[in-house]
Amino acid sequence: MLKFIRQSFSKRRRGNEFPSSAPTVASGKDVLDIHVILLDGESQKYRLPKNTLGDDLFDKVCFNLELTERDFFGLQYTDNEAVSHWLEPSKTIKKQVTIGVNNAFTLQFRVKFFPSQPNLVKEELTKYYFYWQLKQDVASGALPVPSDLAVELAALNVQSELGDFEAGEHDEITVSEFRFVPSNEQTIEFERLVLLNWKQLHGLNPAQCEDRYINKLKDVEMYGVSMHEVLGKDGNTYKLGLTPFGMLIYDGEERIGLFLWQKMEKLAFKKKQLLIDVTDTDPRGVEKLHVFQFTLRSSKVCKHVWKCAIEFHTFYRLQSSHSASVRPKQSFVRMQSKFRYSGRTEAQMRSSARAPQPRRQIQFQRRPSKRYSRRESHRIRERIVSQSQTNIESLNSSANTTNNVKLSSASQTSLNSPKNMPLSNASSSALGKGSIGELNRKTGDQNLIEFSPVSTDSRSLGYASYFGSSSVTKNESIGSRATNFGEENATPSRSDGFFGQDLNRNQLVNSAKVSRRIMMTEI
Numbered sequence: 001m002l003k004f005i006r007q008s009f010s011k012r013r014r015g016n017e018f019p020s021s022a023p024t025v026a027s028g029k030d031v032l033d034i035h036v037i038l039l040d041g042e043s044q045k046y047r048l049p050k051n052t053l054g055d056d057l058f059d060k061v062c063f064n065l066e067l068t069e070r071d072f073f074g075l076q077y078t079d080n081e082a083v084s085h086w087l088e089p090s091k092t093i094k095k096q097v098t099i100g101v102n103n104a105f106t107l108q109f110r111v112k113f114f115p116s117q118p119n120l121v122k123e124e125l126t127k128y129y130f131y132w133q134l135k136q137d138v139a140s141g142a143l144p145v146p147s148d149l150a151v152e153l154a155a156l157n158v159q160s161e162l163g164d165f166e167a168g169e170h171d172e173i174t175v176s177e178f179r180f181v182p183s184n185e186q187t188i189e190f191e192r193l194v195l196l197n198w199k200q201l202h203g204l205n206p207a208q209c210e211d212r213y214i215n216k217l218k219d220v221e222m223y224g225v226s227m228h229e230v231l232g233k234d235g236n237t238y239k240l241g242l243t244p245f246g247m248l249i250y251d252g253e254e255r256i257g258l259f260l261w262q263k264m265e266k267l268a269f270k271k272k273q274l275l276i277d278v279t280d281t282d283p284r285g286v287e288k289l290h291v292f293q294f295t296l297r298s299s300k301v302c303k304h305v306w307k308c309a310i311e312f313h314t315f316y317r318l319q320s321s322h323s324a325s326v327r328p329k330q331s332f333v334r335m336q337s338k339f340r341y342s343g344r345t346e347a348q349m350r351s352s353a354r355a356p357q358p359r360r361q362i363q364f365q366r367r368p369s370k371r372y373s374r375r376e377s378h379r380i381r382e383r384i385v386s387q388s389q390t391n392i393e394s395l396n397s398s399a400n401t402t403n404n405v406k407l408s409s410a411s412q413t414s415l416n417s418p419k420n421m422p423l424s425n426a427s428s429s430a431l432g433k434g435s436i437g438e439l440n441r442k443t444g445d446q447n448l449i450e451f452s453p454v455s456t457d458s459r460s461l462g463y464a465s466y467f468g469s470s471s472v473t474k475n476e477s478i479g480s481r482a483t484n485f486g487e488e489n490a491t492p493s494r495s496d497g498f499f500g501q502d503l504n505r506n507q508l509v510n511s512a513k514v515s516r517r518i519m520m521t522e523i
Contacts, residue, residue, distance in 0.1 A: 032093060033104040036061055036075065039111075039132035040367040054096065055089030061109060066362050069126045071315075071343040074112035077105075083300050086112065086307070089342060113315050113346070114224035116244050118214045120350055124207055125362050131160075131210040134217055135369075141182045143222050151190065153213055154180035155197035160209035161368055165199045176375040188375065206366055221255075226312070228305045230274065230294040240274075240294065242308055244316035244346075247276070261317045265289065269306040271299045307339055314341040320348060 034046040034057065044064060048057065054075070062070045075087040077097045087096060093105060100106035111133040115121055118130070137143035138153060145153065157180060162170065175191045175198070201209070217223050226242040227250075238256075241248035246264075249257035259278050266277035276292045296302040 034093070035100075035104050035106045036109055037106065038065075038109045039129050039136070041370070042367060048093070050094050051092055053089065054087040054091055054093055057093060057107075058087070058089060065125070066364070067123075067125060067129075069121065069123050069349065071349060072111060072113050072115065072126065073129065074110060075107045076110050077107045079300065081298060081300060083298070083304060085304055086311075088339075113312075116218075116224070116316070116346065117350070118211075118218055123362070125364055127207075127210055127214060128364070128366065131213050134214065138217075139179050139181060142227070143217070143220065145181075145217070145220055147185070147190070149216065149220075150181050150185070151193045151197055153216060154178070154190075154194040155201055156204075156209045156213045156216075157369070158194065158198050159201040159204050160206040160213075160366075164202050165195075170198075171195070173374050177371045177373075178369060179372060191375075226308055228296075228301075228308070230296055230305075232295075233293060238294070240305065242312045244312070247309070259292075261313050264313075267306065267309055267313075269302050272296050272302050274302055274305060310339065311341045315343070315345050318345055318347070320345055 030050050031047050032050050032052065034048060036044045036046070036057075038044065044061065046057065046060060048060075058070070058075055061075070062068075062073075067073070076084055077087060078084050080098055085096070087093070087107060097105045097107065109129075111130060114130065114133075118127070121127055121130070134143065135153075135157060138145055138150070154175075158175060158178065162174070172188070172191050172195055175194050180186060180194070181190070204212075222241075224244060225248065228240045228242070230238050230240045232238050236251070239250040241250060246258055246260040248255055249259075259276060263278050263280065264276065265279055266275065268275045272295055274294045274296060276294075278290050278292065279287050280290055281287050296305060
């Protein structure tokens with residue numbers, strides 16, 4: 001008894017000695033190093049006295065964030081058994097949180113209660129943190145959503161962070177750097193649909209995207225549900241979901257039961273057993289009492305689920321938390337837990353939101369989501385496209401160089417031709433119109449020339465000759481009658497002249513090339 005009295009007086013002294021506005025201690029064993037990780041990944045560090053209450057730390061966090069609608073949020077920590085707990089405001093931090101990395105107490109700033117009517121939330125900053133919590137729950141699979149809705153939510157996410165879609169800057173590769181849903185659900189087809197939906201969100205600013213994101217999720221079955229794994233009497237594993245209107249019982253993904261808050265007569269725990277007394281009315285109008293018992297893996301987990309249920313019932317069901325704090329007078333020996341929810345209820349926050357109050361203008365910086373490496377298929381496609389473009393540029397460059405060199409060679413040959421015979425006469429008068437065949441455009445081979453017969457005269461070229469440029473020599477004339485055309489050892493039997501001029505074959509071929517070049521250029 002003396003120990004109980006001493007602890008009671010020491011708590012009162014600590015409350016007066018270290019108020020929320022008291023200066024922090026610089027160093028020593030009497031201080032706590034605390035890291036608070038926000039929803040957007042930002043971290044806040046505090047050095048507080050070792051006897052600081054949980055409510056004092058939460059006041060400092062909300063003050064630094066300029067957060068007024070604070071009753072929706074809470075600080076969460078994990079104990080040595082990997083059980084998550086909410087930081088109780090009436091207890092000291094040191095008695096609740098275990099030491100984490102580098103001898104610092106680590107806590108997570110999270111959403112504790114989701115509003116049943118998000119439109120009644122006034123502050124843009126409050127919606128910003130709701131958006132972050134919902135986005136994390138959807139990405140981790142804690143909040144399952146249909147595939148079509150997941151695409152719409154992902155598009156709002158990208159629009160909020162990157163703004164309007166730009167065709168030359170954004171593509172499927174950009175979308176693949178985000179994580180919207182569990183990895184097994186985010187496929188290439190999913191990212192393609194996200195890109196198409198993103199194009200339709202032109203003009204929306206981040207605040208509008210966040211507001212749409214929240215309102216699209218408020219009608220989802222698992223919105224705002226706190227899930228806990230339990231064991232039934234039959235030994236099977238079930239999931240117990242705490243909601244604003246009651247408790248949901250799931251067998252896998254199938255909902256098999258619902259306990260409304262107004263139908264609950266008793267909610268208690270004993271070691272690892274969670275006991276729920278629920279009244280039900282049969283078709284004859286007779287009320288029956290049903291007792292349900294669930295087993296959890298440890299007494300700490302069981303007490304944590306019981307506390308969460310008490311807070312959910314008080315926040316969503318009651319008009320004020322003071323009615324829940326009224327307890328019947330007990331004897332000196334306490335047999336039950338004295339835990340009660342001490343914050344404002346949703347009804348109180350709804351009434352304050354409806355009251356005419358000036359809206360605050362808060363300037364805060366939105367932080368981007370974590371980016372991941374691009375999808376491997378996109379990387380392979382990038383390499384293939386890049387290599388193809390390089391090959392095309394190389395081929396175009398090589399073709400242009402070849403054409404320029406051969407055009408220069410043809411021009412130089414035409415300049416060295418006899419002055420008394422123009423190129424047009426040499427090509428048309430000597431062989432006649434259409435005597436020179438077209439070049440092979442498909443293969444681009446400039447060395448193959450085809451001659452057509454222009455006369456039946458035995459003195460002229462009466463056979464079609466097909467040969468390469470290497471078989472032509474300066475001494476061969478157009479009237480040569482070699483039997484093996486196109487062979488290097490073919491020698492002319494005689495040299496005949498056309499129209500009184502002895503033109504060799506090489507000059508005519510070069511003249512034909514230049515004429516064809518000029519015609520192709522004009523076309």
